[in-house]
Amino acid sequence: xxxxxxxxxxxxxxxxxxxxxxxxxxxxxxxxxxxxxxxxxxxxxxxxxxxxxxxxxxxxxxxxxxxxxxxxxxxxxxxxxxxxxxxxxxxxxxxxxxxxxxxxxxxxxxxxxxxxxxxxxxxxxxxxxxxxxxxxxxxxxxxxxxxxxxxxxxxxxxxxxxxxxxxxxxxxxxxxxxxxxxxxxxxxxxxxxxxxxxxxxxxxxxxxxxxxxxxxxxxxxxxxxxxxxxxxxxxxxxxxxxxxxxxxxxxxxxxxxxxxxxxxxxxxxxxxxxxxxxxxxxxxxxxxxxxxxxxxxxxxxxxxxxxxxxxxxxxxxxxxxxxxxxxxxxxxxxxxxxxxxxxxxxxxxxx
Ligand SMILES: [Zn+2]
Ligand SMILES: [Zn+2]
Numbered sequence: 001x002x003x004x005x006x007x008x009x010x011x012x013x014x015x016x017x018x019x020x021x022x023x024x025x026x027x028x029x030x031x032x033x034x035x036x037x038x039x040x041x042x043x044x045x046x047x048x049x050x051x052x053x054x055x056x057x058x059x060x061x062x063x064x065x066x067x068x069x070x071x072x073x074x075x076x077x078x079x080x081x082x083x084x085x086x087x088x089x090x091x092x093x094x095x096x097x098x099x100x101x102x103x104x105x106x107x108x109x110x111x112x113x114x115x116x117x118x119x120x121x122x123x124x125x126x127x128x129x130x131x132x133x134x135x136x137x138x139x140x141x142x143x144x145x146x147x148x149x150x151x152x153x154x155x156x157x158x159x160x161x162x163x164x165x166x167x168x169x170x171x172x173x174x175x176x177x178x179x180x181x182x183x184x185x186x187x188x189x190x191x192x193x194x195x196x197x198x199x200x201x202x203x204x205x206x207x208x209x210x211x212x213x214x215x216x217x218x219x220x221x222x223x224x225x226x227x228x229x230x231x232x233x234x235x236x237x238x239x240x241x242x243x244x245x246x247x248x249x250x251x252x253x254x255x256x257x258x259x260x261x262x263x264x265x266x267x268x269x270x271x272x273x274x275x276x277x278x279x280x281x282x283x284x285x286x287x288x289x290x291x292x293x294x295x296x297x298x299x300x301x302x303x304x305x306x307x308x309x310x311x312x313x314x315x316x317x318x319x320x321x322x323x324x325x326x327x328x329x330x331x332x333x334x335x336x337x338x339x340x341x342x343x344x345x346x347x348x349x350x351x
Contacts, residue, residue: 029127032134032168035079038072039164039202055147056205063198063207065137065162066122070202073166082125088132090169095121100139102174103167113141118158118176118193119167132169137162139178140199145206152209152218156192159206161199183210183219190221214344215239224309228343228350235344241307243344244314248305248337312351313338 073079087096095101102116119136126132139158142149158178178193198207209218212225212234219225224237306317316337341350 029082029131030075030078031131032166032171034075035133035166036074037164037166038074039067040070040072042070042202054205055150055208061198061200061205061207062203063162063200065120065160067137067162067164067202068122068135071164079125079166082127082133085124085126088124088126088169090132090172093172093175095172095175097121097124100176100178101136101172102176103136104171104173111141111144113143115141116173116176118178119165120160124169126169134167134169134172136165136167138165139195145199146204147206150218152220154194154221156190156194157221158193158195159197159199160195161201163199163201181221186227194221212236213239226309226341226350228346228348230348231343231346233343233345235350237309239344240314240341240350241309244307244316244339245305248307248316248318309341310338312341314341 087094089095093101099121101119101121103119105111105114105117118139118141119134120139121134121136123135124132125135138161140161140163141158142153145159160180176193177191178195179191181190181194181196182188183196196209199205200207211217212219213236214233215236217236217239219234219236225234226237226240227234304319306319308315308317316335316339318335318337342348343350
């Protein structure tokens with residue numbers, strides 16, 4: 001089983017400082033990494049097998065944070081006999097069952113993510129002051145998910161999982177400044193780190209965030225969304241600007257240049273046809289009026305459009321990069337148009 005491990009030498013280092021009691025070699029407490037966790041499979045009574053590493057959009061997404069009842073902790077019988085505590089102090093950090101903590105990431109651990117690991121403490125046990133074990137459920141940074149970071153993941157977003165592990169309390173760096181993000185609460189202020197999705201480790205399924213907008217996508221908390229007061233739909237700023245882009249781009253694309261494009265394409269088709277008929281052994285011998293020379297230029301003369309939201313308006317800036325010398329279109333000047341933002345769902349003005 002792939003299990004993230006806290007730095008092993010933390011445990012080794014703490015062991016050196018332990019006051020050894022006179023005890024038999026076999027009684028020496030285990031280090032956190034000596035425990036092995038196995039997850040017992042659930043009895044699948046004929047139910048369909050889940051596909052791996054997927055974002056679950058179904059309502060039957062099943063997530064149990066503490067898999068205690070399904071865990072087999074080896075060596076058998078040892079974990080059960082270690083004394084349990086409700087709270088613990090690794091000066092200056094006071095934590096308890098349920099605390100979310102930052103865990104030192106081993107220096108040699110290869111990951112695109114360099115911030116500490118984050119875990120929820122589910123159980124605290126200790127054999128003595130230098131053998132304090134934490135049974136945890138890991139959080140994932142988006143980059144560490146089997147499906148990788150998704151477009152909608154925020155920079156400071158984590159994913160809660162039930163990925164079980166036993167770590168040494170000495171590997172804790174800090175309490176994590178993290179809060180669950182309730183997407184249905186529109187006034188919610190996000191803390192330093194936040195999580196809204198759950199990753200079920202045994203089935204490798206990821207719960208889906210709330211869908212918004214006419215595109216049915218998710219919200220990336222680092223980008224802006226606007227709410228229509230009439231229909232209450234939240235809209236991606238990107239979808240609003242993309243819509244404006246389409247509306248303003250169309251007239252240029254389909255009136256002025258398509259004729260040239262069609263002519264060029266027709267000429268090309270004619271040339272290809274005559275070539276295959278063997279009538280044109282020499283290149284460049286097509287009649288001059290149908291020669292397909294416009295295509296590249298057609299693309300170049302399309303105006304550059306920039307769309308952005310300024311206040312409560314959409315600003316459309318059309319900048320013509322017109323290399324067509326005999327142009328009489330008047331597109332050589334930049335044009336700035338401000339228009340009201342209309343809801344992509346109900347068409348009411350969004351304020
Ligand atoms: Zn959208
Ligand atoms: Zn609306």
